[in-house]
Amino acid sequence: MSRFDRGPAGTPAAAPEAAPQAARPRFDVYDGDALVDTIRLTEGSHCLGRDTDACDLPLEHASCSRRHARLAVDARGGVLIEDLGSAQGTFLDGASTPLAALERVRLKEGASVTFAALPRRYVYRSGAQAPASTAPAPAPAAAPLDADAKRKKLWGAPKKDALEKWGEAAGSLGGARGDKFLKLLGGAKHGATAKKRKADSKGEDDLERQYESARRRGGAWNRQGLG
Incomplete structure (x- = not known):
């Protein structure tokens, strides 16, 4: 054999x-x-x-x-x-x-x-094998972005919604600071305008109502530990 x-x-x-x-x-x-x-x-x-x-x-x-x-x-x-x-x-x-x-x-x-x-x-x-290469594989080339993908990358959301969020953020900073914020981010040239955040407005309304209610109750505001 x-x-x-x-x-x-x-x-x-x-x-x-x-x-x-x-x-x-x-x-x-x-x-x-x-x-x-x-x-x-x-x-x-x-x-x-x-x-x-x-x-x-x-x-x-x-x-x-x-x-x-x-x-x-x-x-x-x-x-x-x-x-x-x-x-x-x-x-x-x-x-x-x-x-x-x-x-x-x-x-x-x-x-x-x-x-x-x-x-x-x-x-x-001979059966001998060449040593495996330790060099990392090259990263695949990124595909070019189409117009819709470029818009999403720039705004992170539909343009209308992004401008709305930028405006609310600028409004919370105040007039001059908010305008500067929009100008630096390039939002002003796209029509973004400073506006107060809804959450902030709602918080201020709630605070004002609590104050008026406490005042009508005769100083209960201070007794609640908020004064």
Whole structure:
């Protein structure tokens, strides 16, 4: 049985009992331009060849030798490949000359390996991932405001209601101060005029009625603690 984890590209392997020290390397196997298999490599030495009993990864093609090549995977996920003196050779990155027998070559990210006349390409992936960017995502550009939105942003309410509130606020400050208030806020040019707050007017009317009532009762105002 093969000691390699195999499966379609993008399918995660089962979690090992112990956490790996580094991301696991793999071979992405292509038949032409089509990705047909993914082989995840484990730490250790692995034989590749036509002999399914002696090899971890079978090379199912008549041109491949029974024991064709060997992989050595280190603890950090680095991979060395070695041709075992095969009859028709092991080729790296499309070279026309095969690797020298028993010479170990370290695979680089994206290296393409072919075996004899086997049409499949084995593309090495280290499994290393670039660190995630810590820069904050740019804020989306604000959409331009239409006329109605600009009015709401300026007044905070329908224009008529806003002018009414500004006028009441100005009226509570008094004549000259109220006019200055409206002028500073730009309300005067929009027709806002100072007017007394209804709540203030109502409070003054209530106070005056209480005073008159107390006076008619003969000084009850002072006895109530309001004088």
